[in-house]
Amino acid sequence: MTKVSPLAPESFPDLPEIGGVRFAAVAAGVRYAGRVDVMLAELAEGTQMAGVFTRSTTRAAPVLDCQAKIAGPAEGRAAIIVNSGNANAFTGRNGIDATRAVTSAVAETLGIAEARVFSSSTGVIGEPLPHGRITAKLDELKAALDGAAIDRAARAIMTTDTFPKGVSAEVPLPGGTVRIAGIAKGSGMIAPDMATMLVYIFTDAKIERPVLQSMLDDLVGPTFNSITVDSDTSTSDALLLAATGASGVAVKEPEGLFKEALRGVMLDLAHQVVRDGEGATKFVEVRVTGADSDAGARTHAMAIANSPLIKTAVAGEDPNWGRVVMAIGKSGAPADRDRLAIWFGETQVAADGWVHPEYREADGATHMKGQEIKIRVDLGLGNGEATVWTCDLTHGYISINADYRS
Amino acid sequence: MTKVSPLAPESFPDLPEIGGVRFAAVAAGVRYAGRVDVMLAELAEGTQMAGVFTRSTTRAAPVLDCQAKIAGPAEGRAAIIVNSGNANAFTGRNGIDATRAVTSAVAETLGIAEARVFSSSTGVIGEPLPHGRITAKLDELKAALDGAAIDRAARAIMTTDTFPKGVSAEVPLPGGTVRIAGIAKGSGMIAPDMATMLVYIFTDAKIERPVLQSMLDDLVGPTFNSITVDSDTSTSDALLLAATGASGVAVKEPEGLFKEALRGVMLDLAHQVVRDGEGATKFVEVRVTGADSDAGARTHAMAIANSPLIKTAVAGEDPNWGRVVMAIGKSGAPADRDRLAIWFGETQVAADGWVHPEYREADGATHMKGQEIKIRVDLGLGNGEATVWTCDLTHGYISINADYRS
Numbered sequence: 001m002t003k004v005s006p007l008a009p010e011s012f013p014d015l016p017e018i019g020g021v022r023f024a025a026v027a028a029g030v031r032y033a034g035r036v037d038v039m040l041a042e043l044a045e046g047t048q049m050a051g052v053f054t055r056s057t058t059r060a061a062p063v064l065d066c067q068a069k070i071a072g073p074a075e076g077r078a079a080i081i082v083n084s085g086n087a088n089a090f091t092g093r094n095g096i097d098a099t100r101a102v103t104s105a106v107a108e109t110l111g112i113a114e115a116r117v118f119s120s121s122t123g124v125i126g127e128p129l130p131h132g133r134i135t136a137k138l139d140e141l142k143a144a145l146d147g148a149a150i151d152r153a154a155r156a157i158m159t160t161d162t163f164p165k166g167v168s169a170e171v172p173l174p175g176g177t178v179r180i181a182g183i184a185k186g187s188g189m190i191a192p193d194m195a196t197m198l199v200y201i202f203t204d205a206k207i208e209r210p211v212l213q214s215m216l217d218d219l220v221g222p223t224f225n226s227i228t229v230d231s232d233t234s235t236s237d238a239l240l241l242a243a244t245g246a247s248g249v250a251v252k253e254p255e256g257l258f259k260e261a262l263r264g265v266m267l268d269l270a271h272q273v274v275r276d277g278e279g280a281t282k283f284v285e286v287r288v289t290g291a292d293s294d295a296g297a298r299t300h301a302m303a304i305a306n307s308p309l310i311k312t313a314v315a316g317e318d319p320n321w322g323r324v325v326m327a328i329g330k331s332g333a334p335a336d337r338d339r340l341a342i343w344f345g346e347t348q349v350a351a352d353g354w355v356h357p358e359y360r361e362a363d364g365a366t367h368m369k370g371q372e373i374k375i376r377v378d379l380g381l382g383n384g385e386a387t388v389w390t391c392d393l394t395h396g397y398i399s400i401n402a403d404y405r406s
Numbered sequence: 407m408t409k410v411s412p413l414a415p416e417s418f419p420d421l422p423e424i425g426g427v428r429f430a431a432v433a434a435g436v437r438y439a440g441r442v443d444v445m446l447a448e449l450a451e452g453t454q455m456a457g458v459f460t461r462s463t464t465r466a467a468p469v470l471d472c473q474a475k476i477a478g479p480a481e482g483r484a485a486i487i488v489n490s491g492n493a494n495a496f497t498g499r500n501g502i503d504a505t506r507a508v509t510s511a512v513a514e515t516l517g518i519a520e521a522r523v524f525s526s527s528t529g530v531i532g533e534p535l536p537h538g539r540i541t542a543k544l545d546e547l548k549a550a551l552d553g554a555a556i557d558r559a560a561r562a563i564m565t566t567d568t569f570p571k572g573v574s575a576e577v578p579l580p581g582g583t584v585r586i587a588g589i590a591k592g593s594g595m596i597a598p599d600m601a602t603m604l605v606y607i608f609t610d611a612k613i614e615r616p617v618l619q620s621m622l623d624d625l626v627g628p629t630f631n632s633i634t635v636d637s638d639t640s641t642s643d644a645l646l647l648a649a650t651g652a653s654g655v656a657v658k659e660p661e662g663l664f665k666e667a668l669r670g671v672m673l674d675l676a677h678q679v680v681r682d683g684e685g686a687t688k689f690v691e692v693r694v695t696g697a698d699s700d701a702g703a704r705t706h707a708m709a710i711a712n713s714p715l716i717k718t719a720v721a722g723e724d725p726n727w728g729r730v731v732m733a734i735g736k737s738g739a740p741a742d743r744d745r746l747a748i749w750f751g752e753t754q755v756a757a758d759g760w761v762h763p764e765y766r767e768a769d770g771a772t773h774m775k776g777q778e779i780k781i782r783v784d785l786g787l788g789n790g791e792a793t794v795w796t797c798d799l800t801h802g803y804i805s806i807n808a809d810y811r812s
Binding site (some may be wrong): 056059091094321326328350352394397 | 465538734741746756759798
């Protein structure tokens with residue numbers, strides 16, 4: 001149905017095996033026949049888990065189940081099971097029963113505790129999860145478990161993503177090298193459905209849960225929580241981070257090389273999600289400096305990144321700095337109209353609350369013709385700053401979300 | 407360029423003359439040749455003024471000027487001068503100078519105090535207002551002043567609105583009948599430009615400014631502040647309300663028949679603005695009941711009305727209640743997933759956090775095929791309620807804001 005995003009990477013990266021993690025994926029026919037739609041990850045004994053989840057008040061059943069389990073003791077092996085095709089969201093009491101049917105069957109199949117089985121579902125909302133189709137495939141999944149199959153897992157969690165998303169890092173630490181590999185799914189739709197974001201990151205580093213969770217809590221703000229495709233928040237967003245310890249290399253401090261590598265992995269996956277935003281043809285970085293606080297800078301940056309008028313201007317390759325002024329004005333955070341400065345790429349378009357005296361429309365227009373757009377605003381108030389990422393708003397977005405009905 | 411909105415009324419209404427108000431409009435060539443683009447309203451001696459304005463921190467110069475004048479003494483005649491084609495926004499110090507050039511010339515031409523001349527500008531942003539083109543037409547405008555010319559004024563303030571917007575009411579009060587007439591411009595664009603909303607309401611009732619302003623402050627919340635086309639707030643929004651007193655009929659209480667009639671006029675104009683929303687093909691009422699507070703209900707209603715996924719679903723005639731659940735979940739206001747009930751039109755689609763047992767997709771789909779869409783949500787928490795209005799998000803919106811460049 002949908003062509004691969006023009007912003008997609010050339011190919012799926014060659015991800016390293018992560019000691020202590022094995023993957024499998026199958027076509028279970030959850031909603032559509034003939035595509036892989038269930039992935040299983042088996043995690044070595046003692047794997048430490050951390051997670052962050054949507055703050056929606058209408059969270060889906062598997063999200064609630066993960067939240068209840070995430071801080072439990074790291075005893076024995078663990079597992080992550082994910083299906084696409086059905087989000088098991090807004091399914092009443094039936095929803096949690098269906099989630100438990102899946103997690104208990106995984107626990108039994110792998111011989112592990114149900115409290116160590118984490119699940120996600122993504123796809124159509126409000127329809128009962130056909131959990132029997134998933135559990136019927138567990139023996140097949142178990143038999144297929146393979147440390148090198150992460151690419152199949154990345155494909156199984158796609159809905160209408162136009163490309164699978166993966167990234168890895170190697171971190172040379174004093175005790176030896178550790179590896180990180182992550183996969184994500186982004187904002188694809190199966191009408192009547194909603195965008196969901198799922199992210200799974202694995203490392204063979206040995207990290208206790210409190211340190212792991214604290215890194216994740218720190219890093220989710222400037223990475224996944226700093227992207228927006230259309231300002232609509234899913235009921236199913238979930239990020240799970242598993243540290244198997246298989247490398248034997250311990251990371252004991254929350255700050256340092258490992259955290260920086262993890263930041264890079266999370267930021268790369270977050271950017272890949274934006275690059276596969278529905279209908280996206282441009283990748284947009286919005287940077288706000290000179291705000292009265294970092295929080296104020298973020299409010300302005302998100303107002304710019306979520307503005308339909310700015311996103312359509314980007315689609316139209318229009319260096320429309322007036323709309324940037326508008327978004328700053330409406331954001332609610334402090335601003336002084338007559339101190340504003342705005343750049344498109346390297347070109348300064350506005351200074352001191354008016355068009356820059358040397359700005360020529362042709363310079364702004366040249367930058368807007370590219371695929372990688374940078375909008376920078378300096379507020380001239382203080383030292384607060386923030387960077388967020390988004391994509392443009394195009395006919396493709398309307399087509400994906402309005403023109404087709406399942 | 408743009409066809410008349412399918413949601414437009416059949417014709418401009420026959421508005422009554424309002425004693426104490428005379429109108430004129432001319433083609434001054436502010437930006438485009440050959441269309442009326444400046445209106446002047448002259449207001450009788452002692453006319454009381456009230457106003458509400460955008461809360462944007464990047465407000466345009468004429469908005470700041472109106473705000474400085476609105477509470478001044480009602481001595482002598484007053485005037486309102488409005489141009490389309492140039493918003494005089496984000497024009498630095500030049501902006502306030504240009505506004506004063508216009509208001510002082512109007513004051514001189516009509517022989518009134520400059521403090522009694524209110525101005526608005528709408529159109530392109532960041533370019534100096536060619537105020538000489540406006541002031542050159544003031545003698546012509548003065549000569550054309552006519553109590554019956556409100557329809558020409560309604561046309562002069564349009565940018566790419568697809569129809570002029572007007573409405574009136576007659577209010578039989580104990581002391582005699584008073585009349586209200588209002589005009590508005592909505593969300594049209596001239597790239598590189600932004601949506602602006604301007605509203606002018608006139609009455610021959612005799613009302614002191616404190617009462618007039620208090621009515622307006624009360625009524626703007628449930629009317630103009632309860633509509634949204636695309637969540638982007640203009641730097642130029644302004645509503646001016648002028649009470650000439652020419653009827654001799656006094657309104658002394660802030661509550662009562664007059665206020666209800668004024669509410670009707672404001673609500674009707676607000677709805678007309680939505681019906682001319684860029685690319686609109688459906689008019690959508692969102693009603694939220696059962697919230698923990700009215701403020702909570704409003705937060706949910708606006709989250710629904712601003713959701714691109716819901717607005718595209720409406721465009722696609724898709725009874726996609728899952729996206730309504732999503733919007734409630736993300737809004738930040740209290741909600742309990744398992745108490746939610748949702749209706750499309752008269753059809754209940756969800757109850758107790760799941761699809762209603764008797765809901766058939768065909769019933770929801772039938773409602774969505776209409777031009778007037780009603781979405782209702784009951785949260786089951788308390789007595790808070792709110793109603794807001796919006797339109798759908800279509801290819802037309804993208805075309806207007808991305809495809810064309812001026």
